[in-house]
Amino acid sequence: MDDIQIKNEVEIMDQLSTALRLAEEAQKATETNAFMTNNLWILVAAAMVFIMHLGFSMLEAGFVRKKNVVNILFKNTMIIAIGLLIYWFVGFNLMYPGVNKGGWFGFSGFMLSPPDGGMTAAYADYTYWSDFIFQAMFAATGATIVSGAVAGRIKLTSFLLFSIVFVGLIYPITGFWKWGTGWLDARGFYDFAGSTLVHSVGGWAALAGIILLGPRKGKYTERGTKPIPGHSMPLAALGIFLLWFGWYGFNGGSVLSADPELVSLVFTTTSLAAAAGTVGAFFTSYLMFKTHDLSMVMNGILGGLVGITASADSVSVNSAVLIGLIAGILIPLSVSFFEKLKLDDPVGATSVHLVCGIWGTLAVAIFGQFDEGVGEFSDQLIGILACGAFSFVVSFILFYVIKVTMGIRVDEAEEIKGLDYVEHKMSAYS
């Protein structure tokens, strides 16, 4: 009897340890699987954000005149290339230094020195390299916002120099304040995917640029403001739709995991805000201009997208419709406002990214569903003002220094001839 009992016990112990081992292995495998799916989403999202660079290229190419098309394509091609490289060289470690929590500035060295080869699951819900490449795709978008606003008169090399500093320094520093766990994060400022950190920061830099550059020749004349229509509406429309598509990666990837609840909510709020922005711009521009202006409606889409970006994960779907609608209404109003100020922005980048970026950041405080102390109006305002002031002032100084040293604007004869011939000795079409 005892023998049997002991034999049973040994068997039980054996099987027990097997069961424990199997269960533990299964648990580890579930963690590995979750890591794999989360990581995959961040990478797919990064590829979608990459498409935004194509979207900006096509949008800006469509909105400029024929004689400046090669130039704008060249700028956008260079922006993504030098943006990725400068963010690899310095930007990422400025934005996410992993030190100086709650502070104003941090830096963890040039180039990337990933922990453990940069590949372990311990890092986050995704690998170190996924983190880098997703953030790097974001970083370069800021410079593309500026690119459109200053189109048609800025010198190529001056713009490229600005872009390097913007992606390598300006964007990562304000980015650190919130996403790198700096002082704005500590205050409770909330900006989900960057209405402020990406869009209005880019918009302020664009504003600095167009103030210092002045308007294109022939835009504001004694006989009034002359519209300078873009050379290709299909290209512009292509760009808009690609931007909308890319925004699913931009906002959806900002969940930083494949969390089903959040990612699907973000897809829905993002979609409906874009749709409502379209409709808002449709009615407002019709009331203002008595015509169905395609540029306005297309920028209404972007306005809705920029507007929802700060709160896409933390408002109701119905609120998203309202946020987008108001953003869309703001577009024609803002475009008219900047025209009254005689600020010349060929693609409407300041209206889309600056004005709707501010609106979206404030909307967090109005519609956001947070626990106390997060996303309050005062904190949102402080974030908007602090990031805005930093981006505007540093960009202004930078553009100014460029202006007095190497020059910022092509001369009048060159502008009339077009940048394609002057800078590139080629035409977009032949």
Next chain:
Amino acid sequence: MDDIQIKNEVEIMDQLSTALRLAEEAQKATETNAFMTNNLWILVAAAMVFIMHLGFSMLEAGFVRKKNVVNILFKNTMIIAIGLLIYWFVGFNLMYPGVNKGGWFGFSGFMLSPPDGGMTAAYADYTYWSDFIFQAMFAATGATIVSGAVAGRIKLTSFLLFSIVFVGLIYPITGFWKWGTGWLDARGFYDFAGSTLVHSVGGWAALAGIILLGPRKGKYTERGTKPIPGHSMPLAALGIFLLWFGWYGFNGGSVLSADPELVSLVFTTTSLAAAAGTVGAFFTSYLMFKTHDLSMVMNGILGGLVGITASADSVSVNSAVLIGLIAGILIPLSVSFFEKLKLDDPVGATSVHLVCGIWGTLAVAIFGQFDEGVGEFSDQLIGILACGAFSFVVSFILFYVIKVTMGIRVDEAEEIKGLDYVEHKMSAYS
């Protein structure tokens, strides 16, 4: 001995409960992981279906004349925007009311009231919001089918009004009949991703529109039929390839999970049907017209894609080649047939979506690998006829009411001038 035994037993019981707890936790985690991957696929697929709206925009823009390009871009921009909004406001709850199983009509209220915040795994293999946004992207495609067919002469606001009713009412009601578990579903009608529910339903509405509108001026003259070539083949080609890409989301996402077997089969059948459709149209159009007609070959791709849509998950790969080939052969025949009837469809939407949609729905009965009682010829025919009759009749009435009230067609002088100037006061190119 007894003490030891009891101690052992206590230990065993402890470890046993640990093993059980771990195993249960692991099982729950595997469910969570499967949910996460399934849900992610539905969202990525939704983004790909969104790209189809860009595809339709570019295709239609390429196939119309230069003077109507802004107009077609404007229509397509508005369609996706108001499509998403109207489907959110009323369409989704008409199509998937969750009541009246086996019936003809159901409605569960305006706007969305998701169970449990719309986010629990209990809902399906994906969240409520993923379900909504995937279906919403589908819904708006129907109206884009109509958009191309009526291009070049329809009034903008009349078309937008039609689109609202189509996406908010017509599409969801026939959609409910099958996908919302209505009477067609109960009968055994099978339509995997919508050869009938999306494509032929859209095609019938397009047919109603072009009958009531009449052909573009100069298309059918006393001296015969005049081809009116599209203004940009690169735009059209861009549209076609983007539609093909988007179809991987359209068909692949219709699996409604990331099931490896089904999704990979669907990708393969979809690809090969598109390829065979190209080849079918290549040979047939060469035999008919003695030239290599790019429009025909491009529409052959779409024909193959529409053709495989009803059966992509339930035919063999070899059958998919045949289904696509026949669809491609149908394209030039159908285009000629509609021209003989003096029905003017600038982009060939009726040939692609109506004719190949019908063919694809019948192909289910011919090639489908089902258990008895599903996808039989008679049921497929009933589905085609019922959905067709409903869509055609309601669309016809709707277009007719619009015609006699606000007018449906721009006047002759306006048509000659072009819709871009008349409706938008702008040009696509400058």
Next chain:
Amino acid sequence: MDDIQIKNEVEIMDQLSTALRLAEEAQKATETNAFMTNNLWILVAAAMVFIMHLGFSMLEAGFVRKKNVVNILFKNTMIIAIGLLIYWFVGFNLMYPGVNKGGWFGFSGFMLSPPDGGMTAAYADYTYWSDFIFQAMFAATGATIVSGAVAGRIKLTSFLLFSIVFVGLIYPITGFWKWGTGWLDARGFYDFAGSTLVHSVGGWAALAGIILLGPRKGKYTERGTKPIPGHSMPLAALGIFLLWFGWYGFNGGSVLSADPELVSLVFTTTSLAAAAGTVGAFFTSYLMFKTHDLSMVMNGILGGLVGITASADSVSVNSAVLIGLIAGILIPLSVSFFEKLKLDDPVGATSVHLVCGIWGTLAVAIFGQFDEGVGEFSDQLIGILACGAFSFVVSFILFYVIKVTMGIRVDEAEEIKGLDYVEHKMSAYS
């Protein structure tokens, strides 16, 4: 006491078997989940590689003259269609016959006869159909490389015939040597995603074609070499960005699983090599031509991408920057070199795919982080030479046989008139 003990034992045994069963089920479920995520990534990657066909179409359309645009679009449309079909019919079973390991040739029959319906997890980390469709998308890209190089003077049907043989025979045979576990694989030759197997193999075929075809009329005249600018830089730029996007599927999918470490490394090396290629071409072309040449910079992107393709999973991120930079520097040098040889390649395909393909394959030996016996310089060189010789010789013979039988080049009057009119009786724009 004994009764209680036995009862306890029975209970324990019961619970133990429950725990074991649960743990085993959980383990199986984790395998199913991993399979689902891996498979999903292969499919999404296949869709991204599909987009490369759109990228090539737009790039080539942009780089040719207006009179040959329909022709190039037609060719690219047919390539993907017949490429998929021929790879289904014969290519896949030539490239992955599953027999003759270490050998030169294998074939497992026409059309596909998947094991177990083609759907079991036992096959690999993905289903049989996912394997097929991912590889099929790759296969057709080789022919598109040739398409651009021979643009503007090749007969349509002659080119289509060549494409069928290339995708059905040439590409799969050299592909078998390495990826199908043939003799090059046995030697230790390494080519991650195809710098040689896809790009330089395509490049050699292109070289054979342009040698036999001769340059376009007016390219090399007595008064020197005349640049023949492409007709649309926006189209070309669109193509380039889409190719870059698609490359995330091309390289990322070549991991053949969603392995987080490898896929994220591949995304990062691919991105930075493309960026560095841009910068390399920017500086080199400026030094050589004293202007900012958009074509060069755009081809620099492609050069960087082709260059990193062989080693994207096995070099450090810093090495990737160097590999891309050198590839970008090679582009303007190579374009000048081919021009000096009076070889006319309208899109620069030989510089991008042949030259940078060779460079990338050698870079494996220089920068690769392998265990001994893999990717050594001599093996890489043997792979480059063997695949190059086979592709060049067979393509040359094939093009030659076509030349002397059905003819390979349109006559001079037709070339001047343009292929759009001659082959298609239509214009790209109207």
